[in-house]
Amino acid sequence: MHNKVKRYYHLKQKHKEIEQELSDLRTEITTYCEEQGVTDLEIGSHRVKIVFQDRKEYDDNKLYEVLADPSLWRMLSKPDSSKISSLIKLNVISGEKIKDTYSVKTITLLHVDKK
Template sequence: MEEQLARYYELKEMQKKVEGELGELRSKLLESCQDADGFEAGAYKMTVTYQERREYNDDRLYNALPDPSLWRLMSKADTGKINSLLKLSIIQEKWLAGTYETKQIPVLRVQKR
């Protein structure tokens, strides 16, 4: 059991390092192609697409909901919970108007040709 715990710990530490390096590389790559949707270098092709993400304002969302008990289902402006409530038709999209800002998040994809 100690070996498994040690290996798990070791892998989690490696994961932290890899995720940190990936984050740094992602930032540098996005900086280098700010004006383009991607580029090619050698055997690699990078494309950048944009994903819309909503960032809700707690106060505006609370005031927009017709029933305060709906707020208890969320407890805070959690995008995942809000999307689930929309899919279940517990809340309506029109109630959310003006309660969030839409941000464009770059999605980086690197392929080997």
């Protein structure tokens, strides 16, 4: 068991290092594409594609003000975009009612595929 615990710890450390390197490379690649003014690029045998996506970030206090019904609030427990979207689709709440409870944040997604 000692070896398994030791291996697990080693892999978790390696995982952190890999995540950090991926983050650094992602930043470098997206910065390069931004400087070049491109969102689609072929480099060697790889294709790089930058995709912009908007995500709603809800303000807890504003959302609670318009959804003060405890049963609705319990269903949400914490603002979760997919749960809120589902409640709107099911007509449990209206999109109009919560329109001032969130801000839209544009995020950048990076896709790298092999040709």
